[in-house]
Amino acid sequence: MGTPFLLYHWSLTTRRKSINKYGLLPGSKSRCGLWHPPYICFAKSPSFAWALSAMVSENYGEWDLWMTWSNQLNGYEKLESEYRVYHRIRKRDIWHVGTRTYKKRKERRDKK
Numbered sequence: 001m002g003t004p005f006l007l008y009h010w011s012l013t014t015r016r017k018s019i020n021k022y023g024l025l026p027g028s029k030s031r032c033g034l035w036h037p038p039y040i041c042f043a044k045s046p047s048f049a050w051a052l053s054a055m056v057s058e059n060y061g062e063w064d065l066w067m068t069w070s071n072q073l074n075g076y077e078k079l080e081s082e083y084r085v086y087h088r089i090r091k092r093d094i095w096h097v098g099t100r101t102y103k104k105r106k107e108r109r110d111k112k
Contacts, residue, residue: 004071007042007083008049013062013099020096024066024089039077039084042068046097052082060104065097 009024018025024040043049046065053063070076070083072093077084 004069005044007044007068007070007073008046008097009040009042009066009068009094010046010049010053010063010100011066012059013064016064016096019064019066019094020091022088023091024085024094026086026088039086040089042076042083042085043081044083048081050100060102063100063102065100066094067097068094 011019011024015028026039027036041049041052043052049065050063068089073085073089074087075085077086
């Protein structure tokens with residue numbers, strides 16, 4: 001399996017209570033609310049995980065960063081830029097790292 005490495009996942013803070021109780025669950029409603037992905041998406045850095053989640057979302061507000069070790073997963077699919085896990089990540093295998101606020105970009109002012 002190689003040397004373990006850290007993986008990161010962002011989720012809306014409104015999901016923290018459920019994550020602390022059950023862990024991360026594949027099939028949960030997506031951030032846009034339109035589909036239920038059969039996997040949990042991770043990245044090797046917090047910033048890239050942010051780009052895969054909040055930056056493509058219109059869910060402004062509080063987001064939590066979660067971390068796990070690759071060797072805590074019972075397998076994953078490695079794509080070019082993300083890692084997909086198709087099974088539950090137990091709560092004992094993830095850690096809450098921090099919280100971030102996603103704000104709307106301010107409207108650009110016309111400088112004419």
